[in-house]
Each structure stands twice: as C-alpha cells, then as structure tokens.
Amino acid sequence: MESPKIQQEIQNLMSLNRLPHAIILEGADAKTREEVALYLSQWAVCKSAEKPCGDCSGCIKAERKSHGDIYYAQKAGKTEVIPIEEIRKICSDAFIMPNESDTKVYVLYDADKMLLPACNAFLKILEEPPQATLFILTCQSCAALLPTILSRAVVFHLDSETESSSGENIALLANEIALAMIAHKEFPLLSSIGSFSSDKKMMTDTLNNLKVILRDSLVLSYGTPVISKTESCQKLANVLTQAQLISLLDIIDNTLIKINQNINMNLLTTWFCASLRRISWQR
Numbered sequence: 001m002e003s004p005k006i007q008q009e010i011q012n013l014m015s016l017n018r019l020p021h022a023i024i025l026e027g028a029d030a031k032t033r034e035e036v037a038l039y040l041s042q043w044a045v046c047k048s049a050e051k052p053c054g055d056c057s058g059c060i061k062a063e064r065k066s067h068g069d070i071y072y073a074q075k076a077g078k079t080e081v082i083p084i085e086e087i088r089k090i091c092s093d094a095f096i097m098p099n100e101s102d103t104k105v106y107v108l109y110d111a112d113k114m115l116l117p118a119c120n121a122f123l124k125i126l127e128e129p130p131q132a133t134l135f136i137l138t139c140q141s142c143a144a145l146l147p148t149i150l151s152r153a154v155v156f157h158l159d160s161e162t163e164s165s166s167g168e169n170i171a172l173l174a175n176e177i178a179l180a181m182i183a184h185k186e187f188p189l190l191s192s193i194g195s196f197s198s199d200k201k202m203m204t205d206t207l208n209n210l211k212v213i214l215r216d217s218l219v220l221s222y223g224t225p226v227i228s229k230t231e232s233c234q235k236l237a238n239v240l241t242q243a244q245l246i247s248l249l250d251i252i253d254n255t256l257i258k259i260n261q262n263i264n265m266n267l268l269t270t271w272f273c274a275s276l277r278r279i280s281w282q283r
C-alpha cells in the first residue's frame with residue numbers, strides 16, 4: 001500500500017481497540033480506497049500475529065480476491081450502484097459463520113452512491129451487526145452517507161497526508177477525554193476537548209475513538225473480556241453505570257451528526273463538554 005501514514009493510523013486504531021464492525025474509507029482516489037480496503041480485509045483474515053503479514057494463506061487469498069470470507073458487493077448493471085437486493089443478500093449471509101478466518105468481511109465500493117432503500121436496509125444490519133463481521137465502505141465523501149450509518153462506523157479520511165493529527169495522537173486524546181470525564185475536574189475535560197475546537201476532522205476521528213472506548217467499557221461492564229482495551233476502559237467500566245455509558249454513546253452519536261451539519265464548532269464543543277459532564281458526573 002502506498003500510504004504509510006494511513007497504514008500507521010489503521011495499525012494504531014487496531015492495536016488500541018477491537019476491530020470495529022464498520023469502517024468507512026473516505027477521500028483520495030478510487031484506486032487508493034481499493035488498496036486500503038484490501039489492506040483492511042487482509043488485516044481481518046490474516047492468520048499471523050503481525051497483521052497483515054502478506055504471506056499467510058488468508059492474506060494471499062485476499063490479495064487474489066479469492067478468500068471465502070471476503071465478499072465484494074456487486075453493483076447492478078449500468079447504474080453502477082449497489083442495489084437493495086445485494087444488500088439483502090449480504091444481510092442474510094452475514095449471519096452465517098466464517099469459513100476459513102475469524103471474521104467475515106464485506107466490501108462495499110462507492111457506498112455513497114447507494115440509493116436510500118439500500119442504505120436503510122444496510123443500516124438495519126449495522127444497528128445489530130452479527131459477531132465477527134467487518135463492513136468496509138468506500139466513498140468519495142462520507143457527507144453523502146446517512147448520519148445514522150456514519151455514527152455506527154469508524155471513518156478514515158484518506159487524503160489527510162498533510163495534516164498533523166496522527167492516529168496515535170487521536171487515540172491518546174480520546175483516552176485523555178475518557179479519563180477527564182470521570183475525573184470530576186472541569187479543566188482537564190475542557191483542555192482535552194479544546195484541542196479540537198476548530199478541527200472537524202480531528203474531532204470526528206477523536207469521537208470515533210472515544211466511541212470504541214465507551215463501547216468496550218460497556219462490554220466490560222457486562223463481564224465480557226475485551227481484547228487489547230485502552231487504559232481508560234476498565235476505569236470507565238468501574239466508575240460509570242451502564243445507563244451512563246449508553247447515554248454517553250448517544251451524546252457522541254448526536255455530536256457526530258451535528259459536525260456533519262456545519263454547526264458552529266465553538267458552540268458544538270461547549271455543548272458536547274456540558275453534555276459529557278452532565279452524564280458522567282451524576283453519581
């Protein structure tokens with residue numbers, strides 16, 4: 001893959017968190033998006049400890065597009081869009097266990113061109129995704145996707161080579177905000193959130209990271225072990241109730257929707273900060 005920075009960002013996210021259920025690859029050109037989609041599919045089906053190794057049978061089959069657990073959504077004839085029938089087929093197939101790997105992967109190129117009925121059908125499976133499934137969506141701009149789909153996925157912006165906010169920093173910042181939420185101190189929360197007050201991309205990325213931390217904490221709170229969790233997960237699971245964690249996830253979803261609505265960023269961060277405080281400090 002040509003972009004080592006994206007590779008690094010993905011590695012950071014994957015090493016800090018569980019594999020998300022859905023990843024949206026936005027921006028760059030179609031070829032780059034396809035390369036990154038392949039990289040992620042290899043990551044999901046690779047049999048080695050250092051993923052993706054590129055050498056195992058999983059990686060090789062993924063490269064040859066002949067892996068039984070990786071499915072590329074087919075577009076309908078001349079329209080070049082993924083039809084609702086194809087989404088329905090994927091929805092029922094996703095509930096069948098994978099054959100060769102631990103994860104089933106569905107790649108949907110140009111997901112932003114799907115028509116509303118197909119989007120709604122897809123949203124249903126995203127709302128209650130089957131275990132061990134990864135949906136990879138590519139699009140020119142994720143602004144064209146339903147906010148409800150966006151809020152349930154991790155978004156990677158592929159044309160971000162020049163920007164300074166690396167995946168590692170984003171993950172650290174999300175961790176910082178998570179810890180500040182339970183620290184009962186105004187300043188750490190404000191200063192963490194202040195870091196992205198004017199940067200929409202950074203805020204989106206950080207919130208997506210924070211979402212995974214909260215989801216992991218929720219899973220932990222049910223007594224289910226979580227693979228490679230961040231430092232803050234266990235603390236959040238200990239301190240916050242499940243109802244609080246769910247309310248916080250709702251706030252993040254709402255904030256992600258508002259970012260895409262071109263709302264004033266200062267107002268949004270102030271509202272976001274106040275909402276986090278209201279929920280996480282009530283004990």
Ligand SMILES: [Zn+2]
Nearest residue numbers: 046053056059
């Ligand atoms: Zn491999």
